[in-house]
Amino acid sequence: MPHDFMPGLDGVPAATSSISDVDGQRGVLEYRGINIETLCAQSSFLETSYLLLFGRLPTRPELDRWTSDITHHRRIKFRINDLLKCLPETGHPMDALQAAVAALGMFYPGRQVKDAENNYWSAVRLIAKLPTIVAAWARLRHGNDPIPPQDDLEFSENFLYMLTEQTPHPLWKDIFDDCLILHAEHTMNASTFTGLVTASTLADPYTVVASSIGALKGPLHGGANEEVIQMLREIGSPERARAYVEHKLAGKQKLMGFGHRVYKVKDPRATILQGLCERLFTACGPSPLYAIAVEVERTADDLLRGKGLYPNVDFYSGIIYDQMHIDTDLYTPLFAMARVSGWLAHWLEQLRGNKLFRPDQIYSGEHNRPYTPLTQR
Numbered sequence: 001m002p003h004d005f006m007p008g009l010d011g012v013p014a015a016t017s018s019i020s021d022v023d024g025q026r027g028v029l030e031y032r033g034i035n036i037e038t039l040c041a042q043s044s045f046l047e048t049s050y051l052l053l054f055g056r057l058p059t060r061p062e063l064d065r066w067t068s069d070i071t072h073h074r075r076i077k078f079r080i081n082d083l084l085k086c087l088p089e090t091g092h093p094m095d096a097l098q099a100a101v102a103a104l105g106m107f108y109p110g111r112q113v114k115d116a117e118n119n120y121w122s123a124v125r126l127i128a129k130l131p132t133i134v135a136a137w138a139r140l141r142h143g144n145d146p147i148p149p150q151d152d153l154e155f156s157e158n159f160l161y162m163l164t165e166q167t168p169h170p171l172w173k174d175i176f177d178d179c180l181i182l183h184a185e186h187t188m189n190a191s192t193f194t195g196l197v198t199a200s201t202l203a204d205p206y207t208v209v210a211s212s213i214g215a216l217k218g219p220l221h222g223g224a225n226e227e228v229i230q231m232l233r234e235i236g237s238p239e240r241a242r243a244y245v246e247h248k249l250a251g252k253q254k255l256m257g258f259g260h261r262v263y264k265v266k267d268p269r270a271t272i273l274q275g276l277c278e279r280l281f282t283a284c285g286p287s288p289l290y291a292i293a294v295e296v297e298r299t300a301d302d303l304l305r306g307k308g309l310y311p312n313v314d315f316y317s318g319i320i321y322d323q324m325h326i327d328t329d330l331y332t333p334l335f336a337m338a339r340v341s342g343w344l345a346h347w348l349e350q351l352r353g354n355k356l357f358r359p360d361q362i363y364s365g366e367h368n369r370p371y372t373p374l375t376q377r
């Protein structure tokens with residue numbers, strides 16, 4: 001049966017899902033029916049990842065077991081560190097992460113994705129080990145030894161510790177944990193869809209997550225968080241923001257961190273992240289990049305009025321990470337560390353009623369062309 005072609009599958013449902021929901025007109029995002037404002041105020045990243053994966057908030061014993069399982073699977077094999085050491089230190093951390101996650105599957109070769117117990121441990125390992133890989137790469141590429149995870153530190157605190165060998169400011173770990181909650185899941189985005197297509201072939205979850213990491217890297221998706229910071233640095237001061245934005249828009253270039261396929265108002269995550277910026281800067285000193293970002297948003301609001309283009313999740317996140325002295329090219333890997341829980345939730349949901357993704361196409365080429373021998377071309 002012929003269908004209308006929708007470029008980018010714009011508005012075409014690819015799955016039925018009960019994991020998250022976006023109201024793009026009102027700017028509402030819910031995970032399993034709970035809004036993200038509530039989760040940021042009351043939950044933790046690990047509790048939220050449980051909610052996403054298993055469909056409800058855990059009881060105290062369930063949360064304790066989940067936390068303990070994740071905590072005790074943070075270590076990575078020395079051969080994964082050896083693999084990272086072999087990669088060019090100038091390469092992008094998303095490529096190193098993708099390579100390491102694909103390789104991780106070789107150490108845990110249970111290919112039988114119909115085994116619920118096996119799937120549980122795969123999810124635990126992936127959520128637990130991604131931060132260790134990101135931190136190991138961040139250190140190895142500068143010639144430093146990786147710092148092993150510390151069992152007595154909570155998830156976010158441990159990650160910040162593995163980056164620097166210093167216990168982070170308590171506010172940093174709380175704000176960082178909120179950032180992970182905000183990046184954990186977002187309906188049928190490009191990287192989740194990529195993972196679903198891979199999952200539908202019954203590939204193992206390491207391959208599913210590795211393929212999602214590849215899709216997240218692009219600048220139209222997760223990679224925009226890095227581009228935003230480069231843009232703010234290029235602008236250099238709030239006074240130069242207006243001229244910069246005018247110049248970009250006049251040249252029909254995109255403002256990174258603005259616009260969204262679903263939101264027609266400001267992304268609610270951008271609003272929360274902006275609040276987190278203000279909390280962080282009030283306690284730890286102002287950020288020059290934040291002042292520029294506010295001016296960019298103000299100008300864009302003036303110039304793009306009526307076009308439905310507002311800051312998305314990638315606009316304010318990097319400013320927080322910059323204030324925590326995290327390298328700019330690690331921002332998208334941080335996104336992946338959080339989004340892995342959403343990818344895994346969709347993987348499990350897909351397996352429950354799996355049907356291989358195999359869409360159709362509208363052929364626009366020729367038929368019955370003659371083959372011209374090489375000597376006659």
Ligand SMILES: CC(=O)SCCNC(=O)CCNC(=O)[C@H](O)C(C)(C)COP(=O)(O)OP(=O)(O)OC[C@H]1O[C@@H](n2cnc3c(N)ncnc32)[C@H](O)[C@@H]1OP(=O)(O)O
Nearest residue numbers: 219220221222224253254255256257258259260261312314
């Ligand atoms: C985690 C995430 O993935 S959030 C998104 C992160 N990506 C970015 O921030 C990159 C910048 N933004 C964009 O490229 C887009 O807004 C996207 C890709 C996110 C979504 O866009 P789509 O729904 O595919 O819309 P599309 O790119 O076709 O744009 C529609 C119109 O809005 C304009 N537009 C969209 N985004 C922007 C932007 N950031 N700056 C200026 N103009 C924009 C386009 O130029 C186009 O204008 P036209 O109709 O006059 O040609």
Ligand SMILES: O=C([O-])CC(=O)C(=O)O
Nearest residue numbers: 185186188189190261313
């Ligand atoms: O939903 C999308 O298309 C992109 C996005 O905001 C996300 O993945 O967080």
